[in-house]
Amino acid sequence: MHLVLVDGSSFIFRAYHALPPLTRKSDGLPVGAVSGFCNMLYKLTEDLKGEDEPTHFAVIFDYSGSSFRNELYDQYKAHRPEAPEDLVPQFPLTRSATRAFNLPSIEQEGFEADDIIATYACRMRDAGGKVTIVSSDKDLMQLVDDKVSMLDTIARPGQPPLRWIGPDEVVAKFGVTPDKVVEVQALCGDPVDNVPGIPGIGIKTAALLINEYGDLETLLARASEIKQNKRRESIIENAELARISRKLVQLDCNTPVELDLDALVRQPLEAKLLIPFLKAMEFTSITRRIAGLLEVDPDDFEADAELAAKGASIPGAIDVSEGPAPASGLSGPDAHAEAVLEKIRAIPCKHDDYEIVRDAAALAVWIEDIVATGHVAIDTETTGLDNQAADLVGICLATRPGKACYIPLGHTTGNDDMFGGGKAEGQMDMRQALDMLRPVLQDPAILKIGQNVKYDMGILARYAITMAPIDDTLLMSYALDGARNNGMDALADKYLSHTCIKFTDLAGTGKNQLTFDKIEIEAAARYAAEDADVTLRLWTILKPRLVAAGVTTVYETLDRPLTPVLARMEARGVSVDRQILSRLSGEFAQRAAALEATAYELAGEKFNLGSPKQLGDILFGKMGLEGGTKTKTGAWATGASVLDDLALQGVPLAKTLLDWRGVSKLKSTYTDALPGYINARTGRVHTSYNQASVATGRLSSNEPNLQNIPIRTEDGRKIRTAFVAAPGNVLISADYSQIELRVLAHIADIDALKDAFEEGQDIHAMTASEMFNVPIEGMDPMVRRRAKAINFGIIYGISAFGLANQLGISRGEAGDYIKTYFARFPGIQDYMAEQRRIVKAQGYVSTIFGRKIPFDNVNTKNPSERAFIERASINAPIQGSAADIIRRAMIRMERVLSDENVPADMLLQVHDELIFESPADKADQAIPLIKRVMEGAAEPALRLSVPLQVDAKAAQNWEEAH
DNA sequence: TGGTTCACG
DNA sequence: GACGTACGTGAACCAG
Numbered sequence: 007m008h009l010v011l012v013d014g015s016s017f018i019f020r021a022y023h024a025l026p027p028l029t030r031k032s033d034g035l036p037v038g039a040v041s042g043f044c045n046m047l048y049k050l051t052e053d054l055k056g057e058d059e060p061t062h063f064a065v066i067f068d069y070s071g072s073s074f075r076n077e078l079y080d081q082y083k084a085h086r087p088e089a090p091e092d093l094v095p096q097f098p099l100t101r102s103a104t105r106a107f108n109l110p111s112i113e114q115e116g117f118e119a120d121d122i123i124a125t126y127a128c129r130m131r132d133a134g135g136k137v138t139i140v141s142s143d144k145d146l147m148q149l150v151d152d153k154v155s156m157l158d159t160i161a162r163p164g165q166p167p168l169r170w171i172g173p174d175e176v177v178a179k180f181g182v183t184p185d186k187v188v189e190v191q192a193l194c195g196d197p198v199d200n201v202p203g204i205p206g207i208g209i210k211t212a213a214l215l216i217n218e219y220g221d222l223e224t225l226l227a228r229a230s231e232i233k234q235n236k237r238r239e240s241i242i243e244n245a246e247l248a249r250i251s252r253k254l255v256q257l258d259c260n261t262p263v264e265l266d267l268d269a270l271v272r273q274p275l276e277a278k279l280l281i282p283f284l285k286a287m288e289f290t291s292i293t294r295r296i297a298g299l300l301e302v303d304p305d306d307f308e309a310d311a312e313l314a315a316k317g318a319s320i321p322g323a324i325d326v327s328e329g330p331a332p333a334s335g336l337s338g339p340d341a342h343a344e345a346v347l348e349k350i351r352a353i354p355c356k357h358d359d360y361e362i363v364r365d366a367a368a369l370a371v372w373i374e375d376i377v378a379t380g381h382v383a384i385d386t387e388t389t390g391l392d393n394q395a396a397d398l399v400g401i402c403l404a405t406r407p408g409k410a411c412y413i414p415l416g417h418t419t420g421n422d423d424m425f426g427g428g429k430a431e432g433q434m435d436m437r438q439a440l441d442m443l444r445p446v447l448q449d450p451a452i453l454k455i456g457q458n459v460k461y462d463m464g465i466l467a468r469y470a471i472t473m474a475p476i477d478d479t480l481l482m483s484y485a486l487d488g489a490r491n492n493g494m495d496a497l498a499d500k501y502l503s504h505t506c507i508k509f510t511d512l513a514g515t516g517k518n519q520l521t522f523d524k525i526e527i528e529a530a531a532r533y534a535a536e537d538a539d540v541t542l543r544l545w546t547i548l549k550p551r552l553v554a555a556g557v558t559t560v561y562e563t564l565d566r567p568l569t570p571v572l573a574r575m576e577a578r579g580v581s582v583d584r585q586i587l588s589r590l591s592g593e594f595a596q597r598a599a600a601l602e603a604t605a606y607e608l609a610g611e612k613f614n615l616g617s618p619k620q621l622g623d624i625l626f627g628k629m630g631l632e633g634g635t636k637t638k639t640g641a642w643a644t645g646a647s648v649l650d651d652l653a654l655q656g657v658p659l660a661k662t663l664l665d666w667r668g669v670s671k672l673k674s675t676y677t678d679a680l681p682g683y684i685n686a687r688t689g690r691v692h693t694s695y696n697q698a699s700v701a702t703g704r705l706s707s708n709e710p711n712l713q714n715i716p717i718r719t720e721d722g723r724k725i726r727t728a729f730v731a732a733p734g735n736v737l738i739s740a741d742y743s744q745i746e747l748r749v750l751a752h753i754a755d756i757d758a759l760k761d762a763f764e765e766g767q768d769i770h771a772m773t774a775s776e777m778f779n780v781p782i783e784g785m786d787p788m789v790r791r792r793a794k795a796i797n798f799g800i801i802y803g804i805s806a807f808g809l810a811n812q813l814g815i816s817r818g819e820a821g822d823y824i825k826t827y828f829a830r831f832p833g834i835q836d837y838m839a840e841q842r843r844i845v846k847a848q849g850y851v852s853t854i855f856g857r858k859i860p861f862d863n864v865n866t867k868n869p870s871e872r873a874f875i876e877r878a879s880i881n882a883p884i885q886g887s888a889a890d891i892i893r894r895a896m897i898r899m900e901r902v903l904s905d906e907n908v909p910a911d912m913l914l915q916v917h918d919e920l921i922f923e924s925p926a927d928k929a930d931q932a933i934p935l936i937k938r939v940m941e942g943a944a945e946p947a948l949r950l951s952v953p954l955q956v957d958a959k960a961a962q963n964w965e966e967a968h
Numbered sequence: 969t970g971g972t973t974c975a976c977g
Numbered sequence: 978g979a980c981g982t983a984c985g986t987g988a989a990c991c992a993g
Contacts, residue, residue: 808983
């Protein structure tokens, strides 16, 4: 006799996670997990054929709800996340699948699958038979002996698809024989099931102890003999926890099962049960395969009518039911997932098959294809990286994997004559080509797919093409994986195992790098068309993944619709007054020169003031000053805080250096550099926003960075006066007041903070008043300052060290402040603990709108890295939720302004601030609208439990408007 | 190219 | 008891 017990629940979850979100073609019902489940079950029966074929067979499921273990320990499996939305409807379907395979589907209220498995395994063993448990769950390893083995069917790269687990494998895993596994687990616990164990004891130590003492009770009785202080105390202190843990992991062989062993006798597959089920699920390839196996014609069977009834639709999922049969050697779900990828990978990137479109007739064929397909991947090639300055050189298109073309439009001949050469042969007239493409690119029924499509939108907008609607593989990857390397080359490698032609292979590097128009058309075509081809392939893979990962809403509401908004902001640019900057440069140059002379005199020698190394040598070497600290590379630290200290101690050189750094920073980074960014065509400065580079969901700005224009010092603010409105217009600056603290009050649900915001109180004064028991009226500004630093610290994941540094107090004192704060606002501490737990459990934290912020290495043993991840995961939901809110405001803003006929243009975003330009006489109308949109930006998706407040003002320049 | 510093939220 | 710290960016400059 041979009994096979399948751990059904683990089959389902594995199938679900290994597969893209397949849906039933007719109505979109999610069936990916069901499909994988069927494949795995079928594959298993095939694998077990031969001698010793199973005589008894059952699939065991967990019954949702609690078991006796929850009464023992209320935290048992308490942190398990809810099953994904699109998996829930598949649970009952897998039960149906099991019955369709003519196998008993067993589950029982109040009992876990593991106990039922244990019970049947014991009974069969006692009856003298053999048992195979199909699962990789280590909790079942305690059952293994010479009669009972486990079978892990998951295919891992480089390992055989089947892995038998016998006593030897258990010893390898736990360091003890199977009968001692529960003793080890009692000590080391199990984070997956939230079994506590003894803190500080892992699997290695546990095995060591059990091998020495035999079992848990003996160990506890003789715990005082343990030499290691910490270990001994932890064991003595947590003895009860270990006893509970042992009860939690010990499987129960006496579950009152409803069916006895005889009921598990294996029944043959029956076509009349199985085929109607598979047909109802619309699994065509499995149906075909099984019909072949059973030697029946699937057309003789009707789909199960009840199961064929309508299900939920998930848009965007791709259908592979007509795909090729899974490659042999892989288990079900892997094979199926591979099938999708293979369909795409198998079509080669044959560079010589890409078409070069040189005339209208050829282009017309492509346009027809695009219209028929309904979508097209597009990539523009230009003379540079700045899409407000570069010129169009060519366009590539792809309509399906492997089918791509390049339309050369602006290639020039040679670069040896001083006029840059004439137009190269064999190209369409640019204007004619764009006129032909415009209707397609603007057609609301045709989706345009790009990688960083904002760039291409910016280019095409200058040729009077407003590209819409769009999808962006860069943003999809960002929604899925966060601010990782989301560049096309990396994505091609990751998802397609494909290495793209590098731009530098084509154009060279350094100052001799060719611009794209100088590259020979045939070579350009191979490179460019590949980009469109790869983009299209990535899209087919990434789009369904959004659903599976639960980030569709984030992508669709926060990422995708922002792109056209940003493209327009970038195109508008902002007016910058050259004269003002030039005057300031002169002023700063003079002051820097004077400070430089003073510094040489004080130092007694000339040196490079900009070199931290030389400065460190002078201060701490030559001048022999005490109290210098080293940076991690061993160099003297000469940062502002160090120089501040020295200045306070009466070192005049330190003060001089600080002043010099101040003016030279302003000069080099701003007043000297900004004029170089004024676009010759528009006369304005066009920053570029990176929408997918910040981990938390913020934007970043570059070339130039207009999100770090000075404001904190008087000199710095002068630079803002150079950002001006066009003649007849004004700039309007609208910024959220304390948005991150408000978000914190909402997320952490802190009544005192929420009330204070509701009543419009000074939040830092309120905090100070609560903490230090002083009235808000007539408060000492220093007291308020401390509270303010703490409020900021909280947002950053406070540490005593950081707060002490910020306030210039001792670490002990800072620690006391934090204690007081936590005592006064206990909800904050709960919030922080929760984020720390979440990041460890799932590898990411989330904003209130569902954006996921992933972290690498969440289980690192490095204490500082760990602390860093904890602080960042406390900060990320706060910073990220605020970022989501302003994104929503930006997405909605243009529509509201145009509906109300208010001509105000959004120009810039600085994290919690939006800058607009409007005719001077329209500002009074614009301001209340802008405030309304920004203050209501969370709704209707979310009703914040604190009000948002926006302050807005209009003026001639940014300094006055802010 | 990596390290340091400093501008912003 | 170590570990080295406030969160998130981009740009300029130095030094190798």
